[in-house]
Amino acid sequence: MTFLQLNDLKVHFPTDDGLVKSVDGLSFQLERGKTLGIVGESGSGKSVTSLSILGLHKGGRAKISGEIWLDGEELVTASQEHVRSLRGKKMAMIFQDPLSAMHPYYTVGDQIIEAYRIHNDVPKKVAKKHAIDMLGRVGIPQPDRRVDSYPHEFSGGMRQRAMIAMALSCDPELLIADEPTTALDVTVQAQILDLMRDLQRDFNAALIIITHDLGVVAELSDDILVMYGGKCIEYGSADDIFERPEHPYTWGLLGSMPRLDREVTERLLPIKGSPPSLINVPSGCAFHPRCAFEPRTGGKGSTLVPDLVETEGGHLVRCHLSREERRDIWATEIKPKLES
Amino acid sequence: MVTYIIRRLIGALAMLFIVSAVTFSIFFVVPRLAGVTPDDIANRYVGRAATAETVTAVAEKLGLHDPVVVQYGRWVKGVFVGAEYDYGTGVEQCPAPCLGYSFVTKQPVWPDLVDRLPVTLSLAAGASVIWLVIGVSVGVLSALKRRSIFDRGAMIIALAGVSLPPFFTGLVALSLLSYGLGITAPGGAYTPLTENPGLWAYNLILPWLTLAFLNAAAYARLTRAGMLDTMGEDYIRTARAKGLKESKVIGKHGLRAALTPIVTIFGLDVGILVGGAILTENAFSLQGLGKYATTAIAANDLPKIMGFTMLAAFFIVVANLIVDLLYAVVDPRVRLS
Numbered sequence: 230m231t232f233l234q235l236n237d238l239k240v241h242f243p244t245d246d247g248l249v250k251s252v253d254g255l256s257f258q259l260e261r262g263k264t265l266g267i268v269g270e271s272g273s274g275k276s277v278t279s280l281s282i283l284g285l286h287k288g289g290r291a292k293i294s295g296e297i298w299l300d301g302e303e304l305v306t307a308s309q310e311h312v313r314s315l316r317g318k319k320m321a322m323i324f325q326d327p328l329s330a331m332h333p334y335y336t337v338g339d340q341i342i343e344a345y346r347i348h349n350d351v352p353k354k355v356a357k358k359h360a361i362d363m364l365g366r367v368g369i370p371q372p373d374r375r376v377d378s379y380p381h382e383f384s385g386g387m388r389q390r391a392m393i394a395m396a397l398s399c400d401p402e403l404l405i406a407d408e409p410t411t412a413l414d415v416t417v418q419a420q421i422l423d424l425m426r427d428l429q430r431d432f433n434a435a436l437i438i439i440t441h442d443l444g445v446v447a448e449l450s451d452d453i454l455v456m457y458g459g460k461c462i463e464y465g466s467a468d469d470i471f472e473r474p475e476h477p478y479t480w481g482l483l484g485s486m487p488r489l490d491r492e493v494t495e496r497l498l499p500i501k502g503s504p505p506s507l508i509n510v511p512s513g514c515a516f517h518p519r520c521a522f523e524p525r526t527g528g529k530g531s532t533l534v535p536d537l538v539e540t541e542g543g544h545l546v547r548c549h550l551s552r553e554e555r556r557d558i559w560a561t562e563i564k565p566k567l568e569s
Numbered sequence: 570m571v572t573y574i575i576r577r578l579i580g581a582l583a584m585l586f587i588v589s590a591v592t593f594s595i596f597f598v599v600p601r602l603a604g605v606t607p608d609d610i611a612n613r614y615v616g617r618a619a620t621a622e623t624v625t626a627v628a629e630k631l632g633l634h635d636p637v638v639v640q641y642g643r644w645v646k647g648v649f650v651g652a653e654y655d656y657g658t659g660v661e662q663c664p665a666p667c668l669g670y671s672f673v674t675k676q677p678v679w680p681d682l683v684d685r686l687p688v689t690l691s692l693a694a695g696a697s698v699i700w701l702v703i704g705v706s707v708g709v710l711s712a713l714k715r716r717s718i719f720d721r722g723a724m725i726i727a728l729a730g731v732s733l734p735p736f737f738t739g740l741v742a743l744s745l746l747s748y749g750l751g752i753t754a755p756g757g758a759y760t761p762l763t764e765n766p767g768l769w770a771y772n773l774i775l776p777w778l779t780l781a782f783l784n785a786a787a788y789a790r791l792t793r794a795g796m797l798d799t800m801g802e803d804y805i806r807t808a809r810a811k812g813l814k815e816s817k818v819i820g821k822h823g824l825r826a827a828l829t830p831i832v833t834i835f836g837l838d839v840g841i842l843v844g845g846a847i848l849t850e851n852a853f854s855l856q857g858l859g860k861y862a863t864t865a866i867a868a869n870d871l872p873k874i875m876g877f878t879m880l881a882a883f884f885i886v887v888a889n890l891i892v893d894l895l896y897a898v899v900d901p902r903v904r905l906s
Contacts, residue, residue, distance in 0.1 A: 379901045
């Protein structure tokens with residue numbers, strides 16, 4: 230049985246302006262020890278997806294449908310209390326900005342101790358020793374002293390390490406990292422990514438990395454899921470996505486990625502336009518207003534919602550262009566520009 | 570932390586000094602600028618029958634002709650070592666701390682203030698506990714049950730509480746509960762806590778509720794806004810992501826942060842209140858500092874007003890100091906900066 234499986238997950242928020250379809254029919258699978266990168270612009274639904282897996286939208290205004298299977302248990306219909314008992318223990322999360330994600334009034338140690346003692350009935354002393362161990366494991370120097378520091382006394386990278394220590398304190402089997410390096414300096418980003426790779430190997434957890442930065446997923450992911458307007462528009466192995474991408478939006482993401490090996494005089498190839506409104510989603514393919522190849526679909530782009538179709542061996546694409554057209558455009562128009 | 574405390578202490582002392590200088594100037598310099606002569610002031614002390622020469626002599630003896638700085642220095646000296654006042658009919662003693670000497674009642678101000686203080690302290694202590702407990706709990710519930718009937722009802726009552734002055738709510742409460750139903754004391758009576766705690770509370774319950782209603786309303790609104798803010802913070806999401814029970818997310822993570830501004834306001838409010846709950850004391854004829862102040866103002870008894878003002882300022886400065894220190898305990902980020 231698959232460790233984590235999402236079937237047609239929908240997360241809709243009723244608002245005064247209309248129904249916001251943050252996630253609209255998302256399905257994927259993830260095994261233990263594997264890493265899935267979820268990529269997309271702000272508002273594409275990637276964070277809402279992760280919060281839904283953790284059950285943090287339960288009991289709120291969100292309307293959730295579909296299925297989330299975690300290790301044989303269905304979570305969408307499970308009770309709030311049951312999902313709470315899994316949170317932190319079976320599945321844990323690392324957030325984007327560790328300064329705002331940690332409570333400013335409690336020491337880093339207290340916050341890790343709290344996370345540990347929710348799920349482990351141990352005296353505070355034992356939990357503190359565990360917290361010091363965890364801080365040491367994530368590479369914080371002098372953990373026995375830093376355990377009593379407050380978050381604001383840590384640097385950004387140290388805070389993110391502490392956040393990771395907190396998330397890993399109960400040895401979770403599923404770890405979700407939401408933009409784990411976005412708030413950090415570039416040099417620190419690489420260290421944190423290395424750390425996460427090492428820890429994942431040690432803990433053999435399933436890892437979901439959510440980011441808008443293809444460079445981050447390139448480092449870590451086995452599989453990559455590209456989201457747009459609440460839907461998956463391309464899914465495949467890291468090789469598929471970087472070597473043989475087939476969706477115009479994915480091409481756009483690759484073109485917008487700054488690379489050091491490129492000539493300085495060259496410009497990035499940004500995606501024109503802005504992310505779609507999730508209330509008035511464009512008709513047909515949600516990406517069609519920004520798609521340079523929309524004219525080649527013969528009008529289908531603006532009228533029909535394309536299906537997510539397997540193009541070959543587990544590589545899924547949601548696009549009206551035919552497989553041959555896409556491969557042709559990639560080989561002759563896009564790839565040469567990216568490589569020149 | 571020690572430097573922080575020392576810095577705050579020095580700041581508090583400096584603040585008291587400035588307040589006393591400014592207050593003194595208002596009472597003794599501004600009238601002079603407006604054309605009031607030292608003799609006019611002395612005239613109020615010696616009675617109508619005195620001749621101009623006597624008045625001048627008294628003014629001279631009281632040092633009213635001296636430069637203001639000298640007069641202020643004498644006042645400050647009086648606070649620490651006491652003072653003597655001689656206005657013709659004999660030397661009057663004003664032992665330290667001498668906050669002034671009333672020439673109307675021929676009494677030093679300080680013992681009067683000390684007499685009144687327990688009444689005001691009792692009023693402030695009881696009322697503040699009631700409004701803090703009610704205000705914060707209603708505010709938290711309102712925030713958690715946002716837009717529910719409870720929330721809307723509580724906020725309407727809170728609006729009434731903030732808007733209605735205590736001399737109105739106090740009188741309504743008195744006529745309903747004391748004179749109508751006869752279940753509370755009719756006002757005007759005060760029994761020291763040490764004498765009879767039951768009677769003490771019985772006599773004060775209505776003033777407490779009146780005063781608490783006013784402030785509980787403000788605190789409920791403040792707590793509600795603070796909780797709504799805090800519960801949207803990232804660290805609340807983190808606490809939930811750890812699997813923490815919702816009651817602990819609210820109590821330990823939410824309320825702790827939302828209470829910080831409440832602590833500040835509470836300290837200042839209590840400080841102000843200890844300096845005299847003027848409207849409430851008047852509504853219930855309680856002989857506290859507030860009532861003392863209104864009487865002194867009505868009689869235009871400058872030394873009394875000055876003494877009362879200084880005592881009130883002292884409480885506010887002390888409250889401020891306590892708030893600053895509490896703040897450092899509550900919020901670790903304050904300790905460094």
